[in-house]
Amino acid sequence: DVVLTQTPVSLLISLGGQASISCRSSQSLVHSNGNTYLHWYLQKPGQSPQLLIYQVSNRFSGIPDRFSGSGSGTDFTLKISRVEPEDLGVYYCLQRTHNPPTFGSGTKLEIK
Amino acid sequence: EVQLVETGGGLVQPGNSLKLSCATSGFTFSTAWMNWIRQTPGKRLEWLAQIEDKSNNYFISYLESVKGRFTISRDDSKSSVYLQMNNLKEEDTAIYYCTYDNYWGQGVMVTVSS
Numbered sequence: 001d002v003v004l005t006q007t008p009v010s011l012l013i014s015l016g017g018q019a020s021i022s023c024r025s026s027q028s029l030v031h032s033n034g035n036t037y038l039h040w041y042l043q044k045p046g047q048s049p050q051l052l053i054y055q056v057s058n059r060f061s062g063i064p065d066r067f068s069g070s071g072s073g074t075d076f077t078l079k080i081s082r083v084e085p086e087d088l089g090v091y092y093c094l095q096r097t098h099n100p101p102t103f104g105s106g107t108k109l110e111i112k
Numbered sequence: 113e114v115q116l117v118e119t120g121g122g123l124v125q126p127g128n129s130l131k132l133s134c135a136t137s138g139f140t141f142s143t144a145w146m147n148w149i150r151q152t153p154g155k156r157l158e159w160l161a162q163i164e165d166k167s168n169n170y171f172i173s174y175l176e177s178v179k180g181r182f183t184i185s186r187d188d189s190k191s192s193v194y195l196q197m198n199n200l201k202e203e204d205t206a207i208y209y210c211t212y213d214n215y216w217g218q219g220v221m222v223t224v225s226s
Contacts, residue, residue: 048209048216049157060214092157100175103157 002026004093006104014112019080021107023093028073030097037096040069040078043106044089052091053078085111114138116210116217123223124200132195134210134217141191142166144213148184148195150206151219158206160184163193200224 003026013019029038036056041049051060053069056076066081080087088111093104120132134146145168148160161184164171172184183196193210200222207219 048218050216051214054214090155094157099173101159103159106155106157 001100002029002095002098002102004095004102004104006091006093006107008107009105010108010110012110012112013080013083015083015085017083017112019083019087019109021078021080021091021093023071023076023078023104025074025076025095027098029076029095030073035097036072038069038071038076039094039096040067041092041094042087042089043092044086047089049092080109083109083111087111114212114215116212116215118208118210118217118220121208121220121222123225125226126201126224128200129196129198130200130222132197132208132210132220132222134193134195136191136193136210136212139212142188146184146186146193147211148182148193149209149211149216150204150222151209152203152206160208161195197222 005024007022011019029036038056040053042052043049052063052067056071057069068079070077088109090106090108092106095102115137117135124130143165145164147162150160151157160178161174163184163186181199186193202224205224207221209219210217
């Protein structure tokens with residue numbers, strides 16, 4: 001199975017600051033159809049995970065442009081600029097290129 | 113509005129069975145590919161199973177570690193998907209989520225303990 005390694009495990013960011021989360025895959029996430037099925041989710045306290053970014057860099061409906069995704073192959077990054085209080089929670093990457101789908105272990109974002 | 117509501121969780125002894133249900137609304141269920149995902153007490157997320165739609169002959173795939181113990185099924189007439197879990201183990205303790213595309217239910221807790 002594909003292993004997704006997320007770093008750091010936790011982040012303590014000041015309001016208005018910037019956060020960067022890395023997700024590295026044990027193998028390339030480029031599908032045979034040319035697409036890369038690497039997505040980012042945020043799980044807010046007490047809630048189910050919600051989609052932020054799909055296919056590396058596409059913001060889901062309603063997600064502010066403070067969130068951006070980048071990367072290719074095996075290395076991917078989620079950046080959150082101008083951090084706001086509602087951004088706190090655990091961020092997960094998910095790959096659906098290979099079966100079975102697998103998740104990263106999560107990065108907890110806390111606000112100073 | 114897409115809604116996914118899981119039911120059927122609870123406390124069960126090791127070796128016993130449990131069947132989870134997920135009632136859905138707000139989208140065309142008959143053409144939807146449905147999934148079950150769980151979150152362990154340590155917050156690890158684990159995909160469990162997927163069932164495709166009729167046009168794909170209801171093709172099913174499982175996480176290898178639950179194959180043979182868990183069974184996913186669907187009833188298009190009720191817009192519902194199910195997860196039958198047999199021979200439960202303590203490590204199956206988790207919140208179980210039903211998902212469709214980018215939508216997740218609120219989850220249902222399953223605790224396996226003697």
